[in-house]
Structure formats: C-alpha cells, structure tokens
Amino acid sequence: MYQAHKTGNVLLYTCHDETPFGHDPFVYENYIGIITSGSADQYTDKGVITYPTGSLRLVKRNQLLKVVKKPDGQKPFATITVFLEQETLKQYSAEHNVKADGVYVGEPVTLVENDAFLTGYFGSLLPYFDQPEKLTPVLAEAKTTEVIALLLRNPALKNFLFDFSEPHKIDLEAYMQRHFTYNVPLTQFAKLTGRSLSTFKRDFARIFSTTPEKWLQKQRLAQARFLVSQKNKRPSDIYLELGFETLSHFSYAFKKQFGQTLTELQTLSRANS
Known part of the structure; x- marks a missing residue:
C-alpha cells in the first residue's frame, strides 16, 4: 500500500510494504530526494548499495536504476523528491546566466551533504505529508527554484545540473x-x-x-x-x-x-x- 502526492516538481511518497523493482527503472529527469523514513537498496552491476534514513541523493537523468524500498518496522518508507526537469533547469540557466563548463562525467548517483540549509529546506516540506492539499503549484515552483540555488553552493554540481547534452554513442x-x-x-x-x-x-x-x-x-x-x-x-x-x-x-x-x-x-x- 502506498500514497503519492505530486504537485509540480515535488513528490511526497509513502509506502508501508517492501516494494520490488518497478517495471520502468529508466530515470527520465534529474532529481534530488531524501529518505525521511525507512531505507532503500539500489542494485548495481557492482553489488547492492543501501541508503538509510536521512540519505540525500542527487540522481542524473538518462540512466537505469533498480531500487527496492523498505519500511522500518511500523514506520513506512517515505521520501521527498524534487524533480529537476530539463525545461526548469534551462529556464533557471537563462534567468541567472548559469551554464555548464562541459559535459558531466561524474557519478550518476551522488550523495549530497545534508547540511543545516538542506535540512531546513526538506524540513519545510514535511508538514505537507499531513496536508498535501496545501502544497500549491506556486509553492512547488518556489521550492524547486530554492533547491537549485542551494545545490549551486557547490560549484562542482553546475555541470551535473546544466549539462543538457544527450547520451553519445558508446560501446x-x-x-x-x-x-x-x-x-x-x-x-x-x-x-x-x-x-x-x-x-x-x-x-x-x-x-x-x-x-x-x-x-x-x-x-x-x-x-x-x-x-x-x-x-x-x-x-x-x-x-x-x-x-x-x-x-x-x-x-x-x-x-x-x-x-x-x-x-x-x-x-x-x-x-x-
């Protein structure tokens, strides 16, 4: 049993049962997400990576991702995810004159330090789990812009966010x-x-x-x-x-x-x- 509420780019998700792999593990858009309850196992060709409660991940678009979501006893598996869609990032890039220096070549899943500012940011979204109707499209748009600005405190993430190139021909x-x-x-x-x-x-x-x-x-x-x-x-x-x-x-x-x-x-x- 799960519940999901999505307004704009912001998704609030809870699940009381362990979930198997989804039928479509393709990541269409960049996103940043925090596990507020439970844990997640990511299956890769190098083994299983476990993300506990509090893990804050920045995930790159155009990749395949297998994840099993696990509740913690009586506590459900719960996440707050903010999708950083290409059109949103292109608009931010034009408005704030922020551009990538080149093609992103780092890890497709990056753990982000959950410092006081990001803790406060995601904490401000927690009340909407109980009152999702209060998360209006205007607020969701503002929260998306806010998290982009917070991420850009780390200059190394500029290429992650603003590399708009498509996958090149590989082996x-x-x-x-x-x-x-x-x-x-x-x-x-x-x-x-x-x-x-x-x-x-x-x-x-x-x-x-x-x-x-x-x-x-x-x-x-x-x-x-x-x-x-x-x-x-x-x-x-x-x-x-x-x-x-x-x-x-x-x-x-x-x-x-x-x-x-x-x-x-x-x-x-x-x-x-």
Whole structure:
C-alpha cells in the first residue's frame, strides 16, 4: 500500500510494504530526494548499495536504476523528491546566466551533504505529508527554484545540473553486458547507448549475431541458472532482479530454454552440494 502526492516538481511518497523493482527503472529527469523514513537498496552491476534514513541523493537523468524500498518496522518508507526537469533547469540557466563548463562525467548517483540549509529546506516540506492539499503549484515552483540555488553552493554540481547534452554513442557490447537484467523497452536501450532504434538494432545484430529480444532472454536465463544452481537462490527472489515481469513467465521461459523446471534444478543442485 502506498500514497503519492505530486504537485509540480515535488513528490511526497509513502509506502508501508517492501516494494520490488518497478517495471520502468529508466530515470527520465534529474532529481534530488531524501529518505525521511525507512531505507532503500539500489542494485548495481557492482553489488547492492543501501541508503538509510536521512540519505540525500542527487540522481542524473538518462540512466537505469533498480531500487527496492523498505519500511522500518511500523514506520513506512517515505521520501521527498524534487524533480529537476530539463525545461526548469534551462529556464533557471537563462534567468541567472548559469551554464555548464562541459559535459558531466561524474557519478550518476551522488550523495549530497545534508547540511543545516538542506535540512531546513526538506524540513519545510514535511508538514505537507499531513496536508498535501496545501502544497500549491506556486509553492512547488518556489521550492524547486530554492533547491537549485542551494545545490549551486557547490560549484562542482553546475555541470551535473546544466549539462543538457544527450547520451553519445558508446560501446554497445560492454553496456549491454552490464545492463541486460533491466526490463526496459529497446527504445530506452537505444537512447542510453546514443543511437536511434534502427541503428541500435543494426549494431546489435552485427555484434551479437541475433536480435536484442532473443539475446536478452538468453542472457537472463543463463544468469538465472547460475544463481539457482550455484548460489542457491530461490526463483521467487530473483525473477524481478533478472528483468522478468512475472514468476510464471520466468518459469515457462526457463523450462523451454533448458528442458527442466526451476524446481528440478533446485533439487539437483541441493543433492550435489
């Protein structure tokens, strides 16, 4: 069970249950968000990063992000998120003559120091959890402008905020090997690798000698086989992590690919361990 109230760029979100990965982990716009209750686990190709209550993250647009949101006992998982949309940032840039010095090359998720000013800023938004109707569009716009100004106290964040360039063409093979478990449309994989959809499909066929759909399924199922047989993972715990939308589809695809059920593989693995 969750509640979400969004006015303008400001989103107030609470959830009383642990949430699995969403079906669309693509980050469309920059945002800054603070966890006011609970914690979040971010799954990356290098492992899991846990963000406790109080974590303040600045997240870059045009990336893939897998997060599990966790309540804290009787306390729900709750966040305040302010989206820093491109049009808003372009308007701020023009009005205040602030421009990027170059393309942003830092981390796509940056922890921001929650100093007295930012603590006060997010504290001023907390009362709206109880009275969300009081957060008017005018107030939400003012709060968005305020947080941009607060972030710009750190000159290193100027390129993060005001780099309006689109993803450039990158190594497709390396990118797909790192991100094949993300359940997103091919159009988003194309965008993130700096290609049109037609160019993405053409380059993909040249590199992998198959279609993206067939390759993605094969990679995900091979990873599933490894996790179940070698790491004793339960299918119900990994199907979302591997990019499958339902456990039934995962089980059907696995049996079709390998000629055995996941239950049979689990039984065999336990017998051999």
